[in-house]
Structures are given as C-alpha cells and as structure tokens.
Amino acid sequence: MLLECPYLSLFQEAGGKVKKGAKSHLVVFWKLLEKENEENSELEKIPLLRYYRVFELSQTEGLESKRKDAETFDHDPIEAAEKIIEGYPSRPQITFASGQAYYSPLKDSISVPALKDYQKPEEYYSTLFHEAIHSTGHKTRLNRATLTNMAAFGSETYSKEELVAEIGAAMLCGKAGIENKTLDNSAAYIQSWLRVLKQDSRMVVLAAGQAQKAADYILGYHESEQELLHEEN
Template sequence: MSEKIYEMITNKMIELLEKGAVPWRRPWKVGGAVNWKTQKPYRGINTLLLEPGEYATFKQISEAGGKVKKGEKSEIVVFWTWLDKEDKDGEKVKIPFLRYYKVFEINRQCEGLQSKRKDEIFDHDPIEVASRICEEYQNAPPVRYASGRAFYRPADDIVSVPPICDYSKPEEYYSTLFHEHVHSTGHESRLNRSGITELAAFGDESYSKEELVAEIGAAMLCGVAGIDNSTMENSAAYVASWLRKLKDDKKLVVQAAGQAQKAADHILGISFQDTASE
C-alpha cells in the first residue's frame, strides 16, 4: 500500500514542479530573526546568519536607553544597496554594492530594552496518525523544540524543530518534523546515506540532493498520514528551489524518490523483505 502512495506522491511532485513553484520553505509563523525597531523579518542569507531573535545596532540600542552587556559579540547583517556611477560614455548607471552592519540580540545580549515581539501562538490538537509515525520510529534521534529553526545535526544525532504552536496549520508541523526525521535516517547507524555521512557545504550538489531526499521523503510520510493535500505545494516549492541548484534535472526527483522511499520505510519500520512480498 505504501509503495502506491510513494509513487503517487512522486508523480504529483513532478506535476507541480512542471507548473512552476515559489522557492523556499519556512512554514512556521513565529520565532525567526527580526529587526527589533521595525519588527520586520530579515530575509535572504540573513535568515541563515542569525539565530532567532530581535536584533538592533549599537546606535539603536543606545538611543533607546539600553546597553550591550559586557563581552557580548555582534552578529553581521548584510544587504545590497545601489550606487550611482557614470559609465565610460558618461551615462548614469546604478551598480549593486554589498554592505553590512553589526547587530546584537536585545533579549540575550542587551539590558534595558523590552521585546516588541507579538507572535501569534496557535492552539492545535495533535494529528493522531502523524504523531504515531514519529512515536514508532525505532532508534529515532531525540527531538528538541526551539522556535525559528529546524535542523538535523548528524554530529550529535539530534533533531530540532519549532513546536507545533508556531505553525498556523498542524500539518506543516508534521511535514517539518518528517523532513528532519528523513535526514536522520542517513546517519551511519541507520541507512548510512552519503548526503549525511559526508561533510557537505550548504548549497553544494551533495547537500542539495540530500534536501530533495528529505523533502520528498517527508511528502511520502505526509501521504501515509493522509495530510499530503495540506503540505504538497509547500513541499514542491522547496524541492524546486534545490532543483534549480542542480540545473533543473527532473530525473533527480526520481532518483531522490528512491532514496526517500528507503528513508520513509525505515521510519515506518518496513523492511525490504516486507515490500518485496507485497
């Protein structure tokens, strides 16, 4: 039964990719890095540079009557601006110029300032089938809950996800947790997948392929749990963003789906012998 679901999910994923999708996936609604003064979320590479929190420059902190704690180190925020230049023909042109400034997290690194954050907290009941899939994942890594960031850390063999109350839809919480659980199946003590066991830089080919495996595997588990209709478009958008790094090779989706199926089966406790006898 699960193999049919896997096939349906893979085909649906490819269909959505053919239609085009908006990249990046961050379904939780609270807990990211924001500018303390404006409460606007940081975007682009800054979402990876900064831990969740509220950030302000030294000047903003001082002008607001606060102070940076002794010994605290700043973080860097980068942004692009445009400079007016003249080309060789004397025509005015605009050229991009990368700038950065230093910021401090006002709740952890500062004194005398109050948080301006007004995050909405969502009250959800667990989805029984999806919860059971996670609970029955044998030899699973421990799960820690922290707003604003989801990851699997192979060195410590731990999963971290924002808690369910940070999502407007509980289905997206389980999709996120499934994604990180699929990553964890690559640990050397489980399926020993190269995308996890070999050190890879963010965005390189090995990392990108592993992200395809994790998201397609998560989509498959959502299908088994019966919640794929609420998460599929988000999943396809995320897969599309990594496919572009891999030159839009749709064959990679099928290849990744094969590894994703093994990961999903591992989480579900289905052995190769079980699937071969169906």
C-alpha cells in the first residue's frame, strides 16, 4: 500500500499519481511499550497508537508493484497430523490465505496459510492446531470463557486464551509426533504471554487444564466419554 501524503511530488517522484476520486483507507497500528517507572523501578505498559491514510496500488496510475512473489515449498502432508484435523468432531470451516492465521468466533471459521507457504510442514500443523484449539472455545463446543468473552489484544483474558491455544497445540503436536520440531517456538510463544501475565505460574496450570480439555475435544475423547456415560445410564 502507499501512504497518503499531502505532497503530491512524492507520488510524482515515484512516477505515478493517485486516481481522481480515489478514497484512502485508514490503517491503525498499536502496541504496548514498556517503560521503567522512575519512582519504583517497576515496568509500566504504555499504549502507543499510530494511524495512516493509505491507498491501494489499484487506486494509482503509473506505479507498479515491487513485491516479489512469495516463495513456496513442496511438502508431503504429515498423515498423523492430518488425521487429527480430519477427526475433529463438528470441525469449523477451514480456509487458506497467505499471511493470515486466525480463528473467527463470529463466523466459526479458521484461516491459515496453506502448507506450501511454510518452510517446514511442522510449522503449518502447529499453526493449524493453535487455531483449532481456539475454535473449541466456541459456544457450541466447550463454551470457554476466555474465548466467548470479548477481550482486547494484550488483556489478561486475551493472554489466557493464547496460553490455552498454544499449550493445546503443543499437545496435539505431541500426539502427531512432531513436537521435537515445534517445541522451541511454542515455548517462546508461551513465555511471551506469561510476561504479559507477569510470570504468574498459576496461569500455566489453569491454561494447561483448559488446553487438555480442548485437545481431548479435537481428538474425540469428549464424544467417547459422552457415549460411555450414555451406555452406563
């Protein structure tokens, strides 16, 4: 995208111009900065917010994209990991889009980059498992509060849900036999969210319990237990 600028000379120097009548889009960037409190030496989180007005390349004339085609990789699917996803009861829709990995509770759908977009196939399945664990929190499945309660990025609730998703993904990677290739990344990701939660070790225990329930749900253990209870009754 191109940054909107009041100085048209910048577009002209690049050899192009914005099409007449084109409307810009608002792009917002924010993050939490850590700053040491001068009085008590404790780290404080300060929100940083920036916004930009941008145009899509299609809204300009005389400019060409310099973006190179993304590199792709040829991988064979990992059978054990594929079986886990295929066996997920009441699985949400899964779509593939480069650069996008998320679960949408509103649409009850998962989006991840395709297998060919990853350098290592294990990274693909780890990402897919992470989003699948998120999806188990949907109100029609486990109805997990850390997912169903809307929370801002970086909040305690959001952080707890990320812990659940990553620990659960690590469990599924272990089930698929690929944990040796994903463990370091998972550990680093979990540690990053623990920092947000101020290293509260209790959160790991609580999140691990929720993650186990989520992993069991995907593996079909939840349905097996329900069937067993039904037979006993």
